[in-house]
Amino acid sequence: MSKSINKYLPAIIIILIIASLWAILPVNTKLLGPNGLTLGLDLKGGSQLLYEANLSQKDPSVSDAEAMAAVAAKIQRRVNEFGVTEPTIQTMGTDKIIVQLPGVKNVSRAISLIGETGLLEFREQLFDANGTAMINETTGELMFSNESATANGTDGQPEALTGKYLKRAYRSVDSYGTPIVAFEWNSEGAHLFQQITQRNLNKQLAIYIDNNIISAPVVKSVITDNGQIEGNFTLNYAGDLANMLNSGALDVPLTLINQQDIDASLGSDSIHKSLIAAQIGIILLLMFMIAYYRFLGVMACISLGIYALFFLAILTLFPITLTLPGIAALILSLGMAVDANVLIFERTKEELRLKHPLRTAVEAGFIRAWPAIRDSNVTTFIACIILFWLGGTFGAFMVRGFALTLFTGVALSMFTAIIVTRTFLRFVVNNRLVTNLAAYGVEKQNND
Amino acid sequence: MKNKTMIDFVGKKRWFILGSAIALLIMIISLAAFKLTPGVDFTGGTSMTLNFTPQVEQGQLRQDFIKLGHPEAVIQKAGDNFFIRIKVINTTERETLFTGLKTNLNTTEISTLDYSTISPSVAANTARNAGIAVIIACVAMLFYIAWAFRRMPNPIRWGTCAIVALVHDVLIVLGIFAILGHALHVEVDALFISAILTIVGYSINNVVIVFDRIRENKTRGISPDFSVVVNSSLTETLMRNLNTTLTVIVVLLALFLFGGSTIHYFILALLIGVIVGIYTSLFIAGQLLIVWEKGEWREVFPWLFPAKKAA
Numbered sequence: 001m002s003k004s005i006n007k008y009l010p011a012i013i014i015i016l017i018i019a020s021l022w023a024i025l026p027v028n029t030k031l032l033g034p035n036g037l038t039l040g041l042d043l044k045g046g047s048q049l050l051y052e053a054n055l056s057q058k059d060p061s062v063s064d065a066e067a068m069a070a071v072a073a074k075i076q077r078r079v080n081e082f083g084v085t086e087p088t089i090q091t092m093g094t095d096k097i098i099v100q101l102p103g104v105k106n107v108s109r110a111i112s113l114i115g116e117t118g119l120l121e122f123r124e125q126l127f128d129a130n131g132t133a134m135i136n137e138t139t140g141e142l143m144f145s146n147e148s149a150t151a152n153g154t155d156g157q158p159e160a161l162t163g164k165y166l167k168r169a170y171r172s173v174d175s176y177g178t179p180i181v182a183f184e185w186n187s188e189g190a191h192l193f194q195q196i197t198q199r200n201l202n203k204q205l206a207i208y209i210d211n212n213i214i215s216a217p218v219v220k221s222v223i224t225d226n227g228q229i230e231g232n233f234t235l236n237y238a239g240d241l242a243n244m245l246n247s248g249a250l251d252v253p254l255t256l257i258n259q260q261d262i263d264a265s266l267g268s269d270s271i272h273k274s275l276i277a278a279q280i281g282i283i284l285l286l287m288f289m290i291a292y293y294r295f296l297g298v299m300a301c302i303s304l305g306i307y308a309l310f311f312l313a314i315l316t317l318f319p320i321t322l323t324l325p326g327i328a329a330l331i332l333s334l335g336m337a338v339d340a341n342v343l344i345f346e347r348t349k350e351e352l353r354l355k356h357p358l359r360t361a362v363e364a365g366f367i368r369a370w371p372a373i374r375d376s377n378v379t380t381f382i383a384c385i386i387l388f389w390l391g392g393t394f395g396a397f398m399v400r401g402f403a404l405t406l407f408t409g410v411a412l413s414m415f416t417a418i419i420v421t422r423t424f425l426r427f428v429v430n431n432r433l434v435t436n437l438a439a440y441g442v443e444k445q446n447n448d
Numbered sequence: 449m450k451n452k453t454m455i456d457f458v459g460k461k462r463w464f465i466l467g468s469a470i471a472l473l474i475m476i477i478s479l480a481a482f483k484l485t486p487g488v489d490f491t492g493g494t495s496m497t498l499n500f501t502p503q504v505e506q507g508q509l510r511q512d513f514i515k516l517g518h519p520e521a522v523i524q525k526a527g528d529n530f531f532i533r534i535k536v537i538n539t540t541e542r543e544t545l546f547t548g549l550k551t552n553l554n555t556t557e558i559s560t561l562d563y564s565t566i567s568p569s570v571a572a573n574t575a576r577n578a579g580i581a582v583i584i585a586c587v588a589m590l591f592y593i594a595w596a597f598r599r600m601p602n603p604i605r606w607g608t609c610a611i612v613a614l615v616h617d618v619l620i621v622l623g624i625f626a627i628l629g630h631a632l633h634v635e636v637d638a639l640f641i642s643a644i645l646t647i648v649g650y651s652i653n654n655v656v657i658v659f660d661r662i663r664e665n666k667t668r669g670i671s672p673d674f675s676v677v678v679n680s681s682l683t684e685t686l687m688r689n690l691n692t693t694l695t696v697i698v699v700l701l702a703l704f705l706f707g708g709s710t711i712h713y714f715i716l717a718l719l720i721g722v723i724v725g726i727y728t729s730l731f732i733a734g735q736l737l738i739v740w741e742k743g744e745w746r747e748v749f750p751w752l753f754p755a756k757k758a759a
Contacts, residue, residue, distance in 0.1 A: 042710055050570070052570075107539075108539045108542070108543060111539050112539065255567075256538070256539075257566070257567040257569070257570045258564075258565065258566045258567065258570055259563070259564065259565045259566075260562070260563070260564040260565075261560060261562060261563035261564070262561070262562045262563075263559060263560060263561045263562060265559075265561070266497075266561045266562060266708075266710070269708060270707075270708030270709075270710055273706055273707050273708045274703065274706075274707045274708055274711075276706045277702040277703045277705070277706035277707040278699075278702070278703075280702040280706060281698055281699035281700075281701075281702035281703065282699070284698045284699075284702065285695050285698060285699060288691075288694070288695060288698065289695075292691065324707075324708055324710050324711050325639060325642065325711055325714060328703055328707070328711055328714070328715060328718075331699045331700075331702075331703060332646075332696065332699065332700070332718070334699060335692070335695045335696035335698070335699045335700075336692075336696065338691075338692060338695040339692035339695070339696075342687075342688055342691045342692050342695075343688055343692075346687055346688045346691075350684075372657055372660065375596055375653075375656060375660075376653040376656060376657060377653075378592055378596075379589060379592055379648070379649035379650070379652050379653060380646070380649040380650070380653075382585065382588045382589060382592060382649065383585060383645040383646055383648060383649040386581050386584050386585045386588070386645060387581065387641075387642050387645055389581065390577055390578060390580075390581040390638070390641065391638070393573070393574070393577045394489075394570060394573065394574045394577065394638075396489070396574075396638045396639075398638070398639055398710075399638045399639060399641070399642050402639070402642050403642070406646070
């Protein structure tokens with residue numbers, strides 16, 4: 001490292017410490033709360049749903065990526081309406097969508113809301129040649145067309161009337177207080193609906209959502225711009241249905257292929273336990289370092305404290321989700337951060353035993369330990385990168401959390417050991433603050 | 449080099465190597481006999497941890513699952529909770545199952561602590577990806593070893609000894625998990641793969657540190673006897689290796705004893721891996737290297753070389 005950089009290192013470190021404190025302190029009251037660190041589902045509880053899209057059924061004019069983005073955007077709208085705080089919806093690979101619903105109480109309801117395609121259609125009643133309504137012989141029910149009703153659009157071309165012409169849908173109640181879904185058409189929809197109700201006057205017109213018949217009211221009058229759907233809904237379901245219709249039909253059908261629910265109580269229990277474990281582990285670690293390396297150990301502890309501070313700042317500032325394995329990685333990387341310090345100190349002690357002056361010994365310790373520190377972390381980096389990829393292929397957020405946190409931790413540990421510890425030690429040694437060799441863990445007596 | 453005390457690491461090398469060979473054999477047999485128990489991540493299916501209020505009997509629960517059309521259910525008691533694994537079910541089937549359980553068991557409340565369902569096709573894909581990940585990791589580590597050992601006198605020999613040490617560590621963890629899977633139905637999931645890859649990375653470090661020192665001491669020519677070179681290198685790096693491993697063991701042990709149940713076996717895998725890793729780096733890797741460099745295979749495994757008369 002060149003001399004010119006060395007001169008500025010103390011200032012750079014102090015600036016970084018202040019910046020980190022600034023990043024962390026506003027959330028100090030809720031250090032592990034939703035405002036500060038991004039907690040994974042295993043810590044705050046909730047559901048993760050992994051969907052596979054059937055891209056063979058998409059509109060051929062749009063690309064796979066566009067179709068997926070559209071689906072993700074629609075799911076986002078549905079989930080937002082559902083009232084989940086901070087949901088995450090991401091596309092993964094070419095045909096998968098991952099939906100994370102933190103703290104969601106009724107997962108089944110959320111699943112039915114997200115997974116339904118939300119395709120609203122109207123189908124006309126079928127009549128035989130004599131004009132009598134056709135009846136399904138096995139079920140005894142009226143028969144409806146398999147196609148959605150079409151009419152001529154404003155441009156004169158026949159158009160199927162579907163949910164895409166909706167201006168809005170909303171939950172309402174009819175005059176008896178029964179929950180219904182009311183809707184309004186946009187001008188094109190109104191134009192189509194007018195023609196369809198006109199030709200189906202006094203006939204039944206079936207309302208289908210996702211190929212399921214919801215109701216088949218008799219058309220009493222020509223309707224243009226609004227209507228309602230009745231069908232024994234609960235208030236919640238009517239709301240979800242309106243929400244689904246509002247977000248529009250999903251561009252491709254989805255299949256739920258992986259579901260993971262974690263109870264919030266398990267999550268908070270995990271945080272509590274792992275924090276206790278972390279405290280015990282860190283206290284033992286610090287005691288060990290000070291007992292074995294004396295003054296150097298104290299230096300290492302200060303540098304570990306700064307390491308922890310930087311780590312928290314990074315977790316707060318960057319979108320790294322903290323998971324339970326992530327906490328393990330954090331603690332593990334703390335152990336590895338010690339490794340770098342130990343390598344340096346052992347080398348320094350060797351130099352001191354060879355009767356080199358303190359200042360030379362400290363510098364030599366760093367220089368000679370650096371290749372070992374660098375090399376010994378390469379394997380961890382390799383493992384982390386591969387795990388990050390693996391976790392991404394099937395939405396294993398815990399594996400990803402572990403890999404990302406461990407990688408960050410190890411990289412940061414190298415930085416703190418080489419830059420922060422060295423700067424501190426230089427300061428102490430250059431100013432002759434501590435000169436007793438015993439403080440550096442080197443025995444006074446000679447061995448030879 | 450003025451060393452305090454010399455610890456004899458290499459004198460009993462035959463016993464270390466034989467001991468490890470026997471341990472490995474046991475692990476391989478247990479792996480073959482019990483196999484690892486794959487979790488839903490790799491097989492597909494539904495796993496859940498349930499808590500019943502009031503408490504229910506395990507036998508009763510098993511009968512109810514059979515009654516409700518899940519004869520395949522694996523049910524285990526974990527503290528006050530039950531860990532249950534069944535085939536893939538969808539949301540409707542889940543509700544039917546829970547309603548059925550409530551009625552049959554007369555419980556007021558079933559709380560789902562965790563619930564995970566993965567379709568078999570996704571799971572097969574995951575298993576395949578995990579396989580790819582492990583293979584890429586092995587290749588990458590091999591490249592790393594080749595690079596790290598480029599300055600060593602006999603890169604192939606030194607590298608092979610490092611890899612043997614590594615395989616040794618991984619096999620022992622796998623073997624122990626095969627036994628755990630058989631005895632306690634401990635499942636191997638995606639997190640376990642993470643643990644194995646981390647162990648691989650960690651274990652190779654200690655060996656590289658030791659071998660690097662052996663190379664350094666050999667170049668400096670501290671002794672014509674390779675055994676002495678290895679022994680002093682092990683002694684010199686002992687404190688570093690022991691201290692860094694101890695710090696990691698301390699934090700892992702704290703996590704294992706006090707951390708949450710979700711990562712219990714993940715931490716256990718890491719813990720075993722790290723402990724076995726320090727053992728191999730101190731008692732196996734360097735010793736194997738001496739045996740190879742000196743051609744002492746006959747003395748370690750006499751029954752493998754019966755034809756020739758010992759020199």
